[in-house]
Amino acid sequence: MCMLQSVSAAQFPLPTDGDIIGEVQTRIALHEDTFADIGKALDFGYLEMVAANPYVDAWLPGEGVEITLPSKYILPAGARSGIVMNLAEYRLYYYPKDKPVVYTFPLGIGREGWSSPISETRIVMKTPNPGWTPPKSILREHEEAGDPLPAYVPPGPDNPLGPYKMTLALPGYLIHGSNKKFGIGMRVSHGCFRMLNHNVLELAGLVQVGESVRIINEPYKLGFKGKQLYLEAHTPLDDHGQPSVVDKHAMVMQLLLANEGLQDRANIDWDRLREVVAEETGIPEVIGELI
Incomplete structure (x- = not known):
């Protein structure tokens, strides 16, 4: 780990020696810090901050406490x-066509009953300063909760779509900003994909209409850096975007088997693998190396 130098909307060169980007950093908490505030300032989602710091109070870390930035x-x-x-990572990656880099941003996804889809689609429209016409299902939900919505919300600080929306070819689904202080990197939306406002503006400036969008739900990722084999473990979600009761080790074994010949090409530390799966910090950890 290294002490925080600077963290911004993340742009990394594509790796030439494997699949790993970035480095884990740390920050010394100030008296007023919360995970939500740090995430908003440094482009991390709330739940990924919680996962990376399991023994730190998310709402009152305490002045002088060292916080891991994943x-x-x-x-x-x-x-x-x-x-x-x-989805399982609450994170978006963007690979531009014109240069060998990748951008990555935290993401809010659909909550229970409003799951975000797993699909391959594309951006069909880009709209700055959008207004919002709530669909009947959301109007009904708010009405039943005693919190009625107007039939139309004009652009501005009260608009839940924030300063920009990108419409997907999946009917009813958007990538957009938010007028809420919290919720990025969590299961909070009605199925759409929320971003921090400065992140959605940056992404909108990078992508064009027609850009491909691939939506996946992969709690476990394997990758190499040189000869070292890494595993990144997140809490699995079910098809409704909720924590899933699954055989986690079986899922990892399936992933290893899907990488044909990997177990013959690498010495795997099975005890360390089990630890990484159990801890679910979301941080890539070495679990073996090529023979």
Whole structure:
């Protein structure tokens, strides 16, 4: 780990020696710090901050406490092109066509009953300063909760879509900003994908209409850096975006088997693998190396 130098909306060069980007950093908490505030300032989601700091109070870390910033990632498996959103990770990756870099941003996803889809789609429209016409289902939900919504919310600080929306080819689904202080990196939306406002503005300036979008749900990611084999473990979610009761070690074994011949090519530390799966810190950890 290294002490915090600077963290911003993350842009990393594509690795030439494997699948790992970034480095874990630390920050010494100030008296007024909370995980939500640190995440908003440094582009981390709330739950990834909690996972990386299991023994720190998220709402009152305490002045002088060292906080881990999970700014190291294994790139998702599959094509490194367009936008890739990993639900289990609460994170978006963007690979531009014109330079060998990757951007990554925290993401809010759908809560129970309003799950975010797993799909391959594309951006069909970009809209700055959007207004919001709540669908009937959301109007009904708020009405039943005693919190009625107007039929239309104009652009501005009260608009839940924030300063920008990107419409997906999936009917009813958007990537957008937010008018709420909290909720990025959590299961909070009605199925859409929320970003910090400065992040959604940056992404909107990078992508074009027609950009491909791949939505995945992969709690475990394997990757190499040189000869070292890494595992990144997140809490598995079910198809409704909720924590899933699954055989986690079986899922990891399936992932290892899917990488044909990997167990013959690498010495795997099985005790360390089990520890990483149990801890679910979301930080890539070495579990073996190539023979």
